Amino acid sequence: MTSQVVLVSSLVRSGLPTKLIIPLLRNHPSAQSPSSVDANLEELFAAELARLDCKMTCMGLSRSAIQEHLERMRSPVHA
16 A cells, blocks of 8 residues: 555655546556556547647646737836
8 A cells, every 4th residue: 555655655756636536546557558558548638638638738828828918028128
């Protein structure tokens, strides 16, 4: 049990969402060959990757908009 707690703690600290940790532990890949990893687990990881990519794109757009507004506020015209 202690080794599983350490593993979960490590996965959380590495940034893996808890919604992926539980299915990952159920299908612990160390007991399987890479070719036998559950297809549902692969789909969960692919969906999370797509969600993060979308979120990062949105954050990039927001960052660009804020940067543009800040540059306009700092321009000599506003001084």
